Amino acid sequence: MSVNDQIVRANDILSTAELASDESRASATPMMEQYIEIKATNPDSMLFYRMGDFYELFFQDAVDASRALGITLTKRGQHMGLDIPMCGVPVHAADDYLQKLIAVGFRVAVCEQVEDPAEAKKRGSKSVVRRDVVRLVTPGTLTEEKLLSPSDANYLMAVARIRGGAEPAMALAWIDISTGIFRLSETAQGQLLADILRIDPRELIVPDTLFHDPEFRPVLDVVGRVAVPQPAVLFDSATAEGRIARYFGVSTLDGFGTFSRAELAAASAAISYVEKTQIAERPPLGRPERESSASTLFIDPATRGNLELVRTQSGDRAGTLLKAIDRTVTSGGARLLAERLMSPLTDPDAINVRLDSIAMLGECPSFSEDLRRALKALPDMPRALSRIALGRGGPRDLGAILQGLSVSAGIAQTMVVEDLGGELAGARAAIAALPIDLSHRLAVMLADELPLLKRDGGFIREGADGELDEMRALRDQSRRVIAGLQLQYAEETGVKSLKIKHNNVLGYFIEVSAGNASALTDGDEAKARFIHRQTMAGAMRFTTTVLSELETKIANAADRALAIEFAAFDGLVEAVVAEAEAIKAAARALAVVDVSAGLAALAEEQAYCRPTVDSSTMFAIVGGRHPVVEQALRRQQAAAFVANSCDLSPDDGKGHGAIWLLTGPNMGGKSTFLRQNALIAILAQMGAYVPAESAYIGVVDRLFSRVGASDDLARGRSTFMVEMVETAAILNQATDRSLVILDEIGRGTATFDGLSIAWAAVEHLHEANRCRGLFATHFHELTVLSEKLARLSNATMRVKEWDGDVIFLHEVGPGAADRSYGIQVARLAGLPPSVVARAKDVLAKLEDADRKNPASQLIDDLPLFQVAVRREEAQRSGPSKVEELVKGLSPDDMTPREALDALYALKKELGKA
Template sequence: MTTPMMQQYHAAKAQHPGMLLLFRMGDFYETFGEDAEIAARVLGLTLTSRDKSMPMAGFPHPALENHLRKLLAAGLRVSICDQVEDPAQAKGLVRREVTRVVTPGTITEDEMLDPRRPNHLLAIVPSRQTVGVAWVELSTGFFFAADFPKSHAADEISRLHAAEALLAQSEFDRLDETLSRRLPRTLASRPDWTFDPETTKAALHSHFQVATMTGYGFHDDQACVIAAGALLIYLQETLKASLKHLRQLRPYRAETVLLLDETTRRSLELTRTLRDGQRDGSLLAVMDRTVTAMGARMLHDAILAPLTDRATIEARLDAVDECVREHTLRSELRELLEQVPDLQRLTSRVSTGRATPRDLTAVGRALRLLPRVKAKITSRKSPLLNELESQIELCPDLRELLDRALADEPPMNPRDGGVIRPGFHRGLDELRDLARNGKDWIARYQAAEITRTNIPSLKVGFNQVFGYYIEITNTHSTKVPPEYIRKQTLKNCERYITPELKEYEEKVLSAEEKSQALEVELFTEIRDAVAGQTARLLNTAEVLATIDFLTGLAELAATRNYVRPQLHDEPILELRDARHPVLDQTLPPGTFVPNDAILGPDVGHFWLITGPNMSGKSTFIRQVALLTLMAHLGSFVPAKAARVGITDRIFTRVGASDELSRGQSTFMVEMTEAANILNNASPRSLVILDEIGRGTSTYDGVSLAWAITEYLHDQIQCRALFATHYHELSQLADSLPRLRNYHVQVRELDHEVIFLHQIGPGSAAKSYGIHVAKLAGVPEMVLQRAGSILGTLETRHQLPTTPRPPVEPRPVPIDMPQPVVVSADPSATDGVTMPPERPRRRRAMPAGPSLFGGVDETGADAHNPQS
């Protein structure tokens, strides 16, 4: 038979299906059944049982916040059922209710959030042609929505890196696999009615007090608007609090940002490293010079979504430029901003009714700094800085209220007292005086009674059961006055009360209770007053974040000697003495070798880069991509000079690994990424390729690499850098007019190889694979045998050193490229031939002769160092 308490438990559990329920029982939070098994595993608790059948596990209630962090980190959603009445006053079973629901996407507490990155909750609504996506950052109030083409939706969802996602129950089984892989592990199944178009529209209209969403840039029937309404319904159910800080639903315009797919973001290590997934070592880590959490989050978002509108980028660059030149302005602004708390998250907690007294004092501290920040950016040359200055809301009335009302160092809990400053409220001051004087009276009363009774050990005490009492040891029992009323007998003493003592007790206790209740009431009124200014506070917080973002970029540029990039509408790219932004900081000073990169219609927009492993090919091409991205987010770049044509997308095909869970090999992943580039790149794109075709046989691989190079050059005509060990591809410079051969320079000295890490014209003479193997620690016997085999192969397949006649440029069809003809016949067309007698070579043999009899630009055999 189910006990009344377990009936309570099951009722609370049914209110929030799919959530782990923490059930308050006295001083512990308990879990039962499957929840207990999960909690025991995640939290390391001891699993016990109730009535030898029901598993249970619990922990002391003071450990709640610490355990909540662990549960959320494990991707769990948690509901908390508390005792909502005093057990001492309860008649029968203590009443319990779910007072709090905490999920990974609805956290607002600082101690559970990373202050430097957003914490997104998203909802998706797949449709025939698009995927409607809405996302909210509850701790800051940012609320966005957009309909993405199905081809881009997975990448956009991956960019958000949401903590939690919502999906209608009926869509679970129909969800596209590619899309499913991009969703967070906390994927909440929601009843279909919460995604009903009419229901979601009504929720949005009611929240924003509008008759249509047209004013926000949406149509009411858009899939993303349905997703936004579903998000709002979920937040109303879980938070049971005001959502006033969600002031508007903003349309996200994908066409205004430089698109970066998941492969590119991962390969370029924009926010996390490939090796360990950590922030340290990423572009974000080395660029971050912000001094506020708000500015750090803005930088994080800017790196993942750089701009493509030239005017907007130039406005940012103008502001950064002014801050670079005005050292005093920059340093004073940063000094002020260092003192600014996280006004965005503070305001959100105030709006949802979760703010503590210390949160309100932090808001007041931020408001006191605003006039000084505003004065620093008044009458500046940069239009953006002037615009930001005009948007700062000083809120003097609110600042005056907080300064006058709140104590300098209030407690976390308003019920602890000491929140309201003396002099703010007369009634509270009177109650405090009465309570304080009452306690003074008790002290005087005790001294007087000691004198009157001649009992030196007499003392006046207090406990929750009897209130105030007089305690007299048994030694002095004969001196007890007759008017004392015995109340309690202890081992060595007796406790008494007097009518006079009880009268003052009532006055003191009543004053303390009334004072406490009034202080909580006043705190709530002040918090509500701050919540009424949510819009102004969040506007100002966004301005402060932007100023921090800009001055952080300026600090980076000034301290690292970066240069302002010159933007152009033409698809060009010119980087002089450019440095890798991460390695330039992490390597010892002066050790990184700068390089130039010059691409454009007149000088060649396709660089084919050869050279040995470890020489810096991959570093160089990533460096070009990273500097292009930095220019688009409005940052100066590590170079002596930079001219950057506006880019619509950056694509990378860098390395590959098996994806066994998807049943895809290294080569399949490689080809999938290549197909994405070939199908989506445009003439304004930048394409970075680090090896193509290495996951299959040499002939297959080089043929694919050859054809892909031709397609990018002839059909897409984008800016591209291709690092490869296929030296045969260097022949393409004879037939592709805008392709240029470059190589990483190497010096051989006394049988040793020195990598110069310098990019120069022409193709590499060798791959130096055996030398790299030696550096890796391959046994000497293996190295000697490999050298012998290499010499045999080079001798057996020695090719003529005379250059072949250049191939005439071939006409390019408008719709499709000509196929590559791989033939054993030397008379085959298209300039691509393979010697019929040559044995197939393993792709791991880096220093063999050219399969195509290729020559470098000097006419020497590309693989014969003696020619």
């Protein structure tokens, strides 16, 4: 059997369970027995087993790692008669390999030596150094700078479900241990996926009972491997409050606020998972903050995908709304901007506080520019603080805290001279509260050039510690120190030829010729000072107490210097962690300043306006533009974007918004117009200026967008089925305060089926949902609905024809399109001329046939949506009065007068309905 065959065979046989068996352990070497024991306690993680300067992996872990990392798979000895697969990665480069493994979905248990090898040898020459797992590395618990994206949060989320009521209570808790953010929110089964995608966690822990519940399957289908099952005991609500209190070192959670059982269960599970992965370390989490689901704009999963807020359909950042509006200059600011974009507000007062900050900075451009210039020098303090608190920080993390404190002090001074409004006043107070004494202490202690790792030393400033300076001098300048002592002894004894030498037997010694030895031996004082060591043929050797002590110091200087630096490092870490809350508060405030200044710069650069936001149902945008498309046009074509207005404000006296039925050709700009209005609403409610001449937006509670076509083959859904599922969600959930964007509903099926569905959907939006909406369609027959639906208006994308060509003006105007110009677009796309000509012939015949039975007759033949609904209800409740009257008529026996009276009676009853 070849080596590869043996490795594969070993891989097949030695599962984790078999490795942990008594037979397996009995046949293992002491080191491999230790590995098997540790691996058995971490079966779901790849084990990084520390051996010297490498992390080694064995058995299945080695096979998986070699494939994922592209490293050589080798072997180390045998186990149960088979070769043991092995591969390894250098400790100093472990972060790079961890990043790759985490990216493809692995979790890693880092196993370190927890005992000095010298201590292990005391137990016997074959004793194995004790090792243990010091940390579990998972996607949601990363802190290393190399493993994290500076501009993205890295959330661990827990979802809890409490049964007992008519409907199970559900809640979410999410933590970013790299910044200390800790938040909670209640949710519901129908809203769960939307809330998860709003937070966008890197890891989602779920009780195993919920993980295997068929009702949770739709969520798993979307989030995929992000979801990880955990024992249900972690989510026990009975012990949750006590577990949270112990973590924060308090006796009760009363001071934290009021939380539901489900929220406590989710929070407790998240904390338990953090403790499980961080082993003995405890990240500096902020106190849990409760978010109300009603405080943020509800955006369903399909809408987030359609609008491409933070990722495009292909998963890229370029081409997203976030990329278009991001003018932040700090990592914290970039993360806060993304958070606000994903969770727009629904409280007009809170929105206007944010807008006030932008307005103030916009009115003081020089002040705003000064802030942005200072902010550019700001390091990522929250993440440096987290690494320091978890024992993973190095000297550069302390340097980041020092730099952050210094920059913050300058920013605080800059902000003092201005009359600040909005969020900026509170931000200034938090920044000014940073501890000056900590900044001074760090500045005094830390060197200008800092090493990456603590173990390298050299990070304490010269002059900060006298003993450290002495040890460094001995370590680095031992020859100069010995030469100085030699000169001193030569002058004191008068022996110019006196030398201080060194060998491996005597160490350092003083050597003089035999003729000069009397200067070191005559007299009691000389004998007491110079201690005879050795007599040679022509020389004598001596030592002194000072030289012996100096020799010991020189020998231990390097170790002592490191020990002093390590002690100083620990003291600085303790001082920084003691001020963790103030540092995190200031970092959050600085992120607010960065976001406000960035949005002010964006507004100036792109000519955005401040929106009027209140609690009405207004929606009036003048000269609106698509923020992403507009910037793309400028970069690629230096072309101007065609602005368009949109007014969905109510005019029925009841506050019910208008609906625009938008028709026009493909390529005319319908989808762009639809999306830009949705994006303007999002920007306004996140507290940003918007791309328009003016905008008046009554707060939207729910935003729905059904734009574009896609299938879901994994779940057996065709393009049309996906379209119908998303449309159903909109029609079932939209309220009279919602904004609905629908594009081409019903186009995925037969013409009359699709027309019927679109017709009914428009009526439902108008009569049942009563929301504000834009409904784009190629079913021109729907335009006749504006005659009977009071709040429905027709709008069209304007075009011009010239010599058989169509020119797209990208302008929205009142009225309805008479045709779709699909054949002209097909010709522009390059269809063969014969196909285009044949299509024109077929279209002419179809239009001629359609004129014989125009759909416009439907508006008189079909009842309105509400009438149809009432008929359905009446049929369910039994025959109506009209039906009873009709059944009682006998037309053959009635006179003309009786027939006329009966008709009036029926008309009267219909009027009552």
